[in-house]
Amino acid sequence: MADTTSTTPDAATKEAQQFWGYLFRPDKCGTDLLNRLLEGIAIYVAAHFGPTEDCADITPTQLAGFYKAVGGDYDVLFIDTPAPSVAFIYKSLGCLHSLQPGPDSDGYSIPTVPALKRKGFITWQTIQLLLGPDEHVPFLQGAVEHFDIVDPGTGKVFPKLLPKESFPEKPDEDMLRWYESVSNRLREECEAEEQQQQRTRARRPGPPGTGADIFDSDASNDEHSADERTGAAAYFRNPLYRDRGGRPTIIRRFSRADYKARSPREFVQDRGRLVADTISRHLRTPWSRSDKHEKRRKSLSDRPSTSPYSEDGVGDYDDDAEPTPTGPPPRPSNTPESSRSASPSP
Numbered sequence: 001m002a003d004t005t006s007t008t009p010d011a012a013t014k015e016a017q018q019f020w021g022y023l024f025r026p027d028k029c030g031t032d033l034l035n036r037l038l039e040g041i042a043i044y045v046a047a048h049f050g051p052t053e054d055c056a057d058i059t060p061t062q063l064a065g066f067y068k069a070v071g072g073d074y075d076v077l078f079i080d081t082p083a084p085s086v087a088f089i090y091k092s093l094g095c096l097h098s099l100q101p102g103p104d105s106d107g108y109s110i111p112t113v114p115a116l117k118r119k120g121f122i123t124w125q126t127i128q129l130l131l132g133p134d135e136h137v138p139f140l141q142g143a144v145e146h147f148d149i150v151d152p153g154t155g156k157v158f159p160k161l162l163p164k165e166s167f168p169e170k171p172d173e174d175m176l177r178w179y180e181s182v183s184n185r186l187r188e189e190c191e192a193e194e195q196q197q198q199r200t201r202a203r204r205p206g207p208p209g210t211g212a213d214i215f216d217s218d219a220s221n222d223e224h225s226a227d228e229r230t231g232a233a234a235y236f237r238n239p240l241y242r243d244r245g246g247r248p249t250i251i252r253r254f255s256r257a258d259y260k261a262r263s264p265r266e267f268v269q270d271r272g273r274l275v276a277d278t279i280s281r282h283l284r285t286p287w288s289r290s291d292k293h294e295k296r297r298k299s300l301s302d303r304p305s306t307s308p309y310s311e312d313g314v315g316d317y318d319d320d321a322e323p324t325p326t327g328p329p330p331r332p333s334n335t336p337e338s339s340r341s342a343s344p345s346p
């Protein structure tokens with residue numbers, strides 16, 4: 001009898017293909033089965049990767065832990081990127097999310113940690129599957145194989161075998177073009193905003209004898225907005241971070257390697273340190289000896305700056321700054337809520 005095992009799928013593979021089918025519709029939305037799978041993964045991640053008692057949404061730390069558990073590494077996005085920039089990315093993509101207090105919050109500060117709702121995770125992961133199926137399909141295969149992902153529609157655990165044939169074979173061209181356009185737009189907005197604020201920043205003379213001018217800024221919220229765009233631009237330029245392993249990036253056109261130009265806030269910070277150092281060396285005035293001004297000078301000159309996006313090592317962001325979306329991705333939204341949260345910018 002002829003051996004057909006090498007030419008035909010085995011019984012388990014056939015059964016899996018019949019169960020899953022193709023998980024994308026012609027309009028590039030996920031099928032109901034894909035949405036249920038992603039919702040089941042969202043429930044699992046929220047419950048097993050650093051869960052919190054009073055929040056069922058998925059924080060960036062939890063999402064980073066999930067991707068690492070299934071063979072990925074997105075710490076550069078979910079751990080290293082400032083929270084306002086992650087929120088900006090979510091809003092630009094139409095991913096429904098909430099803002100949660102940080103782990104060290106005392107209850108008085110405004111929440112800033114963006115956490116994906118279940119529908120937001122469905123939107124996020126659907127976009128990633130269209131953008132990079134070769135990378136994200138194995139993540140889902142690993143999730144169903146190693147974890148007991150429960151179907152929220154039936155209450156049963158999903159099959160452990162998820163065929164790659166159920167997903168697109170290559171990245172969606174429309175999605176690639178949209179990501180590239182967002183990357184270019186954010187870069188241009190950052191450059192224009194920096195130039196505008198440097199032109200409009202008021203200048204007043206510094207203390208006598210220093211020969212230095214002090215620059216005031218009356219648009220701090222805009223400066224934070226520029227920082228958000230800068231962090232988001234790094235993501236949209238190379239959303240799968242493929243250059244870390246020597247692989248070519250999907251999004252190629254970006255004029256600056258990592259877009260590490262000084263933001264308006266960094267410009268003011270550096271200028272302030274220069275003025276403070278000059279005062280310390282050359283002036284001895286009554287006000288320079290007061291506790292108030294000693295603290296003020298120390299805050300300007302002694303605090304380190306370890307991040308290109310934050311004012312100090314722990315990240316000092318504008319809690320009231322509202323991210324502005326740059327336009328919806330080129331696919332129908334899975335939910336009315338997520339589509340409304342990504343309206344195009346003027």
